Amino acid sequence: MIKHSKQRDAILEELRSRKDHPTAEELYFSLKADYPNLSLGTVYRNLNLLSEESIILKISSDGADRFDATKENHYHFRCMECGKISDIDFPVIDNIENNAQKFSDGKIMTHELMFVGLCKNCL
Amino acid sequence: MIKHSKQRDAILEELRSRKDHPTAEELYFSLKADYPNLSLGTVYRNLNLLSEESIILKISSDGADRFDATKENHYHFRCMECGKISDIDFPVIDNIENNAQKFSDGKIMTHELMFVGLCKNCL
DNA sequence: ATAATAATAGTAACAATTACTATTATCGAT
């Protein structure tokens, strides 16, 4: 049975308020101001819990995992220099999972598209 | 100046001989039979070196990074249950980087497409 | 063959994440 917690609410709210895709540690430091005795483990535990529930998205990349509060599928851009990940407004490719299904003997359920290059800052 | 090494050759050869996408540790144990005093650090160092040279591809995912000897762009399938990554023979989407470029203020250089679901084994 | 130096093995250090444990907060039943 899952109980409410102020910390979890705050973590989700903070993540939703940001358009970047922060790491657990970045969220932790942002929240530390309002919740001085928040624990980093709590941030990790809740982010994992929320991503298991598909309420948020976990993005694995070089270095620390990043998190994204947007639930509808959308695509990302990663800077190969600084590692920052941002959304890209490229329209989601319709039906691609059905098309890909014929090439797989597993069951395709979703897809992730990452564009990679150099961000404005690093150029 | 870059010098030859038996270890590097063996690592690349082993990676090329496999159609899965092993982790550094998996490669290390495979090679250990033929190179009993191979060091895990050597495997990591060479895999990083080879991926910086774009001779191989590093795939970051949940848990340990995985490596792929195929240089031309192609797509992958990740099992959300066991984490294994395999190739999928879906045709590479032509021109997608140019199309995406208009949605980005950075410089898009490549793209990565990952299908996610359940593999045959885990179904 | 020699000298310069890149690469290695082995180990220590590090960073990101998870596990553990005693305490606290939540929530349903009274």
Added chain:
DNA sequence: ATCGATAATAGTAATTGTTACTATTATTAT
């Protein structure tokens, strides 16, 4: 509202994946 059961937390320790360090070995140009 209080109580009891237990989920969640804070704080810390442990684990995992990876990189850094150092003395030794291997490679290559001369």
